[in-house]
Amino acid sequence: MGSIQQIIFMVLSVVALASALGVVLSKNPVTSVLCLIITFFAIAGHYIMMNAQFLAVVHIIVYAGAIMVLFLYVLMLMNLNAELEPQKRNWLKYAGAISGGALLVVLVAALRDASMPALSPEANEIGLIHNLGLALFKQYVVPFEVSSILFLSAMIGAVVIGRKD
Amino acid sequence: MPVQYYIFLSIALFCIGVMGVLMRRNAIIIFMCIELMLNAVNLLMVAFSKMWADAGRVDASSAQLFVFFIMVVAAAEVAIGLAIITMVYRNTRSVDINILNRLKN
Numbered sequence: 001m002g003s004i005q006q007i008i009f010m011v012l013s014v015v016a017l018a019s020a021l022g023v024v025l026s027k028n029p030v031t032s033v034l035c036l037i038i039t040f041f042a043i044a045g046h047y048i049m050m051n052a053q054f055l056a057v058v059h060i061i062v063y064a065g066a067i068m069v070l071f072l073y074v075l076m077l078m079n080l081n082a083e084l085e086p087q088k089r090n091w092l093k094y095a096g097a098i099s100g101g102a103l104l105v106v107l108v109a110a111l112r113d114a115s116m117p118a119l120s121p122e123a124n125e126i127g128l129i130h131n132l133g134l135a136l137f138k139q140y141v142v143p144f145e146v147s148s149i150l151f152l153s154a155m156i157g158a159v160v161i162g163r164k165d
Numbered sequence: 166m167p168v169q170y171y172i173f174l175s176i177a178l179f180c181i182g183v184m185g186v187l188m189r190r191n192a193i194i195i196f197m198c199i200e201l202m203l204n205a206v207n208l209l210m211v212a213f214s215k216m217w218a219d220a221g222r223v224d225a226s227s228a229q230l231f232v233f234f235i236m237v238v239a240a241a242e243v244a245i246g247l248a249i250i251t252m253v254y255r256n257t258r259s260v261d262i263n264i265l266n267r268l269k270n
Contacts, residue, residue: 005166013174020178020201024185029193036197039178043204046171050215055229059207062236067200067243074247075193078254096187104180108173116168119215126218126225135226136233147237154241161248164255 005121008049016042033072040064050119052127171212178205192250192260196243203239207232 015038022035040063047056125131136144178201185198214228254260 009166009170013170016174017177017181020181023194023197023201024181024188029191032194032197036201039201040204043208046174046208047211050171050211051218052211052214052229052232055211055232058233058236062240063200063204067240070243070247071193071197074251077251078260093188097184099187100180100184103183104176107176107180111169111172111176114169114172116172117216117220118167119171119212120219121166124215124218126214127229131226132229132233135224136230139227140230143234147234150241151237154244158244158248161245161252 003121005049008045012042012045012049015039016046029075030072033068033075036071037064037068040068047127050127051123051125054127054129054132168212168216172209175205175209175212178202178208190261190263192253192262192265193247195262196246196250200239200243203235207235210235 019035019038019042023032023039026032026035040059044056044059044064047053047059182198182202182205185201186195189195189198210228210232214225217225217228250260253265257264259265
């Protein structure tokens with residue numbers, strides 16, 4: 001273990017992987033939501049480590065602030081408890097775990113010998129809001145407007161679907 | 166720090182998400198695992214953005230804008246998906262996908 005960046009990387013990675021496993025393995029859905037919030041904070045720490053400060057802030061606001069609150073709200077609205085998930089057909093769980101593990105092994109084996117450059121530890125200006133705003137409103141104006149239309153249609157769709165009739 | 170570390174971390178998070186989708190029967194937890202997979206891809210894109218920025222490319226911020234658009238799509242997907250799950254729960258009193266495997270009745 002060398003520099004402080006590798007130590008921070010290891011700590012954040014262990015936190016992210018452990019809480020991601022907690023999402024999958026916990027019996028209570030509320031515990032899964034809380035574990036997923038911890039995972040998102042660890043990923044935001046990785047973003048800050050890679051000089052993506054604006055993305056880290058947006059990630060925390062959007063995911064931990066909006067999306068997970070929505071999940072938690074729906075969970076508490078439904079009053080789901082741990083016993084609602086029937087645990088029959090146990091071989092399906094093993095089949096799912098083996099399939100995911102096989103995908104992990106294949107991807108790691110395929111990319112293990114790839115020659116990539118190392119990330120330099122010094123900071124750069126690429127993730128600040130000035131550069132991102134210039135790129136967004138110069139090169140990506142049309143996708144930006146299309147995403148606003150997507151948001152509008154999603155909002156209308158959610159209202160129409162969730163209407164009590 | 167090599168880029169491989171970030172690639173392997175993203176692969177591990179993505180595979181945990183795949184395992185969750187295949188193992189769990191609760192529709193809300195399946196949605197959360199899909200969010201986990203999207204976040205693994207986002208992390209990989211930010212790592213490649215840093216790699217291109219270190220290589221001196223001026224357009225390295227495009228990858229971070231793609232992460233931004235993925236967040237937009239994820240937010241819209243969650244809004245629609247949770248509305249659908251709420252309606253399904255209101256009709257069938259369950260979010261277990263084994264019960265929902267027939268869309269009629």
